[in-house]
Amino acid sequence: MASEIAYLDNASAARMDPRVLEAMLPHLGGQYGNPASQHSVGQAQKAALEGARGKVAGLIRAERASEVVFTSGATESTNMLLIGAALRNRDRGDRILASKVEHISVLNTLKHLSKQGFEVVYIPVDGHGMVNLEALKESLTDSTIVVTVGYANNEVGTIQPIREIAEIAHSKKAIFHTDATPAAGKIPIDVNRDGIDLMTISSWDMYGPFGIGGAYVRRGTRMQPLIIGGGQEGGMRSGTENVAGAIGFAKAAELAEGEMTKDTAKTSEIRDSIVGRVLKEIPASFLNGHPVKRLPNNANLRFSYIEGESLVLMLDMEGVMVASGSACSSKTLEPSHVLTAMGIPHVEAQGSLLVTLSRFSRQSDGDRLVQALPRIVKGLRQMSPIAPEEVK
Amino acid sequence: MGLYSEKVMEHFRNPRNVGEIKDADGIGKVGNPVCGDLMWIYIKVKDGRLEEVKFKTFGCGAAIATSSMITEMAKGKTLEEGLKISRNDVASALDGLPPIKMHCSNLASDGLKSAILDYMKKNNIKPPDWVKLEEEGDTCEHGTPP
Numbered sequence: 443m444a445s446e447i448a449y450l451d452n453a454s455a456a457r458m459d460p461r462v463l464e465a466m467l468p469h470l471g472g473q474y475g476n477p478a479s480q481h482s483v484g485q486a487q488k489a490a491l492e493g494a495r496g497k498v499a500g501l502i503r504a505e506r507a508s509e510v511v512f513t514s515g516a517t518e519s520t521n522m523l524l525i526g527a528a529l530r531n532r533d534r535g536d537r538i539l540a541s542k543v544e545h546i547s548v549l550n551t552l553k554h555l556s557k558q559g560f561e562v563v564y565i566p567v568d569g570h571g572m573v574n575l576e577a578l579k580e581s582l583t584d585s586t587i588v589v590t591v592g593y594a595n596n597e598v599g600t601i602q603p604i605r606e607i608a609e610i611a612h613s614k615k616a617i618f619h620t621d622a623t624p625a626a627g628k629i630p631i632d633v634n635r636d637g638i639d640l641m642t643i644s645s646w647d648m649y650g651p652f653g654i655g656g657a658y659v660r661r662g663t664r665m666q667p668l669i670i671g672g673g674q675e676g677g678m679r680s681g682t683e684n685v686a687g688a689i690g691f692a693k694a695a696e697l698a699e700g701e702m703t704k705d706t707a708k709t710s711e712i713r714d715s716i717v718g719r720v721l722k723e724i725p726a727s728f729l730n731g732h733p734v735k736r737l738p739n740n741a742n743l744r745f746s747y748i749e750g751e752s753l754v755l756m757l758d759m760e761g762v763m764v765a766s767g768s769a770c771s772s773k774t775l776e777p778s779h780v781l782t783a784m785g786i787p788h789v790e791a792q793g794s795l796l797v798t799l800s801r802f803s804r805q806s807d808g809d810r811l812v813q814a815l816p817r818i819v820k821g822l823r824q825m826s827p828i829a830p831e832e833v834k
Numbered sequence: 835m836g837l838y839s840e841k842v843m844e845h846f847r848n849p850r851n852v853g854e855i856k857d858a859d860g861i862g863k864v865g866n867p868v869c870g871d872l873m874w875i876y877i878k879v880k881d882g883r884l885e886e887v888k889f890k891t892f893g894c895g896a897a898i899a900t901s902s903m904i905t906e907m908a909k910g911k912t913l914e915e916g917l918k919i920s921r922n923d924v925a926s927a928l929d930g931l932p933p934i935k936m937h938c939s940n941l942a943s944d945g946l947k948s949a950i951l952d953y954m955k956k957n958n959i960k961p962p963d964w965v966k967l968e969e970e971g972d973t974c975e976h977g978t979p980p
Contacts (some may be wrong), residue, residue, distance in 0.1 A: 747892065748892065749892055749893050749897075751894035751895055752894055752898060755846060792870050825852050825891055825892075826892040827873075827874040827890035828872060
């Protein structure tokens, strides 16, 4: 089945690398034990867990392995980091700055914090989705305790000037958090070069298992935990550790580090051929996001006069799996907040198509999409009451 | 298993009566492209019956399927019968719609009503007192995440 479909929705879920599964298998069956136990069975698990932590720390160039906390996934990491930093630093201020294009897990965590009395200020972005640094500087006050801007956007792929944003945040002693879920393992991240204090990362986004993620906490950052219990993970995240998950995550991180150049070359080549041909063959089609500073595996396309869910369903019938940022594709029934923050009119945002490639994508997957799209877009435009004659 | 019933998907795959009627007797325009759905229903009336019903729709799978379905349901009906077709009638004929789509994309009955009322207005026919659109299509209903 998997070979018969063109799976181009890797931002929604990516396939686990078979080498990751292989690394995990011993820990899913034969090897067990609690890393907190003093006996040798437990200590073997402890060693495996700490080895895994070191590999994940290596991918992001963390100075110490202990700065990496394993969680259940990116959403938990973001909750822990933002809520933990806000509550622990409330004595210093109550202002939090975030870009308008953050992932829903960041936005809803901030919404929760604003209900607790924190003042959250959202920084606008330009037409490519780049954070407006001047607006960021203007909104930054002495009472700002946290600044959060995603490393790269999960929808439009735009990579932010992270080092500059971190410098701005640090100029007022604010803690800088970045959600690097779609970026980690795809582009080089160095927490020290980039000035990152707190960072959210995910395992499955880099072809590791689901159910595990990571939180980077720079040593010395004032934090408090969200999940309280036996004090595992340096007290930051209690609960008996998911050793098999950590092993899988670590294997994925190791592979991502070793194969990043190869993965980037492959995905960006397929991506560029998709974008180039689509923009050429389909009238009134556009690329959303930054033309160059974007994740290598991301193409966010937009077709005027049609709606994205219909596109997704039509492509599904042809065995091509993609996503859309249209209102009908969302739980809120609003078009993508990322596209609207970029100044794309609501009606236009309805016709967005999110294509995300993976290490396992093939040129033939891209070809299938490009072959099917012109016909499908044309058909939907012929049905659309707002499409002018020249695009039908 | 899918997002929609087999009936919805069948109409989505093979929508009936797509297009506009150049010399339509009545046109109904409902929805709001900001919310993701815009539906134009065209009718031809002969001897007090809906002789031809066509549509043009910008929208999701449910919007297209409900548009297609109502053209089939309405054809041959009297104006009054056409006015009586409800959102629930359309949804039931399609073996149901996902709850989130019941409001936003189930505009076809409003579209048909609006087209029949347009015809009545043009021909100085007083619509029955009980007629009203179930919902104005100018605002989107937003579900807010918790």
